[in-house]
Amino acid sequence: MSDSSGGSNIVxxxxxxxxxxxxxxxxxxxxxxxxxxxxxxxxxxxxxxTLAWVPDEFGGAGAEIADGFGALRAAGEHALPLxxxxxxxxxxxxxxxxxACPAGPMTVAPVHAADAVQVGADGTLQGSARLxxxxxxxxxxxxxxxxxxxxCVALVALADxxxxxxxxxxxxxxxxVVLHGVRPLELAAAPGLDxxxxxxxxxxxxxxxxxGGLERTLNMALEHAVTRVQxxxxxxxxxxxxxxxxxxxxxxxxxxxxxxxxxxxxxxxAALTDAEVVxxxxxxxxxxxxxxxxxxxxxxxxxxxxGFTYELSLHQVTRRLWTWRxxxxxxxxxxxxxxxxxxxxxxxxxxxxxxxxx
Numbered sequence: 001m002s003d004s005s006g007g008s009n010i011v012x013x014x015x016x017x018x019x020x021x022x023x024x025x026x027x028x029x030x031x032x033x034x035x036x037x038x039x040x041x042x043x044x045x046x047x048x049x050t051l052a053w054v055p056d057e058f059g060g061a062g063a064e065i066a067d068g069f070g071a072l073r074a075a076g077e078h079a080l081p082l083x084x085x086x087x088x089x090x091x092x093x094x095x096x097x098x099x100a101c102p103a104g105p106m107t108v109a110p111v112h113a114a115d116a117v118q119v120g121a122d123g124t125l126q127g128s129a130r131l132x133x134x135x136x137x138x139x140x141x142x143x144x145x146x147x148x149x150x151x152c153v154a155l156v157a158l159a160d161x162x163x164x165x166x167x168x169x170x171x172x173x174x175x176x177v178v179l180h181g182v183r184p185l186e187l188a189a190a191p192g193l194d195x196x197x198x199x200x201x202x203x204x205x206x207x208x209x210x211x212g213g214l215e216r217t218l219n220m221a222l223e224h225a226v227t228r229v230q231x232x233x234x235x236x237x238x239x240x241x242x243x244x245x246x247x248x249x250x251x252x253x254x255x256x257x258x259x260x261x262x263x264x265x266x267x268x269x270a271a272l273t274d275a276e277v278v279x280x281x282x283x284x285x286x287x288x289x290x291x292x293x294x295x296x297x298x299x300x301x302x303x304x305x306x307g308f309t310y311e312l313s314l315h316q317v318t319r320r321l322w323t324w325r326x327x328x329x330x331x332x333x334x335x336x337x338x339x340x341x342x343x344x345x346x347x348x349x350x351x352x353x354x355x356x357x358x
Contacts, residue, residue: 018044029316032171049061049088066263074212079170083133090140090142093142093193097189097190097193105134106138107132125183127180152188161178163177169322193272206324210259215256218295258284261284262285285331286338289325
């Protein structure tokens with residue numbers, strides 16, 4: 001199995017090469033001012049990355065799940081201001097429901113557990129979703145919905161929906177989408193692919209993106225500690241800075257391991273709502289979220305006030321870390337869920353659950 005942190009596979013290498021060359025700090029700032037990076041999107045689409053999780057028969061690249069997670073880790077590292085993750089998730093849902101994927105940017109909803117979408121007796125959708133990533137930039141929306149007691153997936157044209165513009169802390173579109181009375185372009189039964197399953201997939205995706213962002217942030221802090229001279233020597237020579245960076249390195253390593261474990265659990269092929277998969281994803285979202293809080297704080301402390309200026313790109317990554325930390329459930333929600341899994345498993349199963357030896 002490929003390591004979601006990268007490795008030597010062509011999918012991750014392609015992603016890294018494209019983003020290293022094209023996803024510049026200037027482009028990220030332009031995107032935050034509302035300019036859609038069309039040329040970069042076309043490059044990602046032409047490379048097959050946007051539909052990496054879609055099999056060949058549905059028009060995708062048919063990449064391994066683990067390779068796709070590796071690409072998303074690279075996207076998090078480079079603060080990619082495009083709906084690559086959301087399009088990949090939409091393709092994942094649509095392909096497994098037997099629906100062909102359209103070209104262009106897509107997104108998914110609902111992102112928050114309190115939102116729900118139903119299919120009415122007339123076949124139209126009923127419901128709304130808050131803080132949908134990149135909705136105004138996307139052409140289509142993949143929506144897990146309920147038709148009676150049946151889970152299904154709907155493909156919706158966003159032109160048919162009412163979109164209420166919003167913005168994340170990172171300056172990216174996070175829009176409200178009203179689906180009342182909207183007739184989906186396609187609707188198919190999809191056992192096991194309900195809103196809860198999307199929440200598990202989304203949490204794993206955000207954990208992997210955050211792991212990439214943390215690694216980038218750590219490297220930026222280390223570089224600044226070496227190059228920034230204060231009181232006649234690099235600030236990295238001061239013991240308090242060394243201790244802080246050592247703590248950050250530990251947090252980043254733990255976050256990366258947890259995110260990899262969640263990606264591997266999903267790549268293994270079990271249902272997204274399987275208790276073992278949910279436990280891995282819950283642990284990752286909790287651990288990576290905690291690391292994001294600690295790591296971003298240390299990085300900004302090391303940089304001082306300079307870290308918040310547009311001349312440095314540190315803020316481009318840390319503001320995304322803070323945004324992703326809350327999406328598809330924060331640490332509190334996933335801690336409750338992980339505790340419930342442990343309680344239902346019982347005392348005898350706790351150690352095997354924690355160690356993965358079951």
